[in-house]
Amino acid sequence: MATDFRNKLQAEGLKVTPQRVAIFEAILRLNNHPTAEDIIAFIKTNHPNISVGTVYKVLDIFVEKKLIQKVKTEKDVMRYDPFLSNHHHLYCANTERIEDYEDEKLNQLIAEYFKKNKIKNFKIQDITLQITGKFSSQNKSKK
Amino acid sequence: MATDFRNKLQAEGLKVTPQRVAIFEAILRLNNHPTAEDIIAFIKTNHPNISVGTVYKVLDIFVEKKLIQKVKTEKDVMRYDPFLSNHHHLYCANTERIEDYEDEKLNQLIAEYFKKNKIKNFKIQDITLQITGKFSSQNKSKK
């Protein structure tokens, strides 16, 4: 997994630096779709000299190279998701909590639907559900 | 429709001001999910003295009172949608274009699916699809 990350960086001709490793690990550990601020705070404990600009730049690169993705929200702060497989998001209606939701059966159902029911003048590349609601426990589920 | 808007404001105990009317009309006219900036630019032609802060405050109030909704995007600029019925969004992969997509049959399909397949520890309130892809014509469809 960590190796996977290194390989992917190198495949793109990008250097594997301690900062990049730390940022990627931070996103994995902070598994609730962290903001840049969350990531910086997390990294600062082990890596006090990291620069804010570096974090943003590295995040942009990761997104561009599809190592992570940005999560769409109604807030003006960006959030990041290290998870790349086709999945959906559960948004808490009351808090900032966002969880990933995987459901292959649902994906197939939707894919089949759109195979039969094309959208006029639009070629679908990706479909993601935003599911808003309430978590029954406030505690974050452990992975 | 305009009356509807006035009534809704008054029902909430809010005053019907020229600014609020202008902002609401702007969002309706600029029917591609405008940013605050778009709205300000549009209004400035007829209403040159409107204040930027007012526009933001009024937009917040509209969202809070559910007269409009914010559209989730991966960008740090907020966009607004005057359309309230349950609908989805088509995001252009290359441009900033966002279109509404209504599909009652799809909504039912998904609703049925989740009736049978509950999400553990989560109570669904709303489901919106983010459909990313490419429009076959660059021209905005006329309503």
Add this chain to the structure above:
DNA sequence: GTTGTAAAGATAATGATTCTTATTTAGGAA
């Protein structure tokens, strides 16, 4: 070692959004 280049650090700049304060206005009551 020197050179070249990508990356990181530090910090200034930007720009969307929010806040503050004084002034104006909508809309109800007199």
Add this chain to the structure above:
DNA sequence: TTCCTAAATAAGAATCATTATCTTTACAAC
């Protein structure tokens, strides 16, 4: 209609996430 008052607006300062700039560092190629 006029008056009153809370609510709303205007103007501009402040905030804060993000971006840009410029310098320094790391490291590979020569």
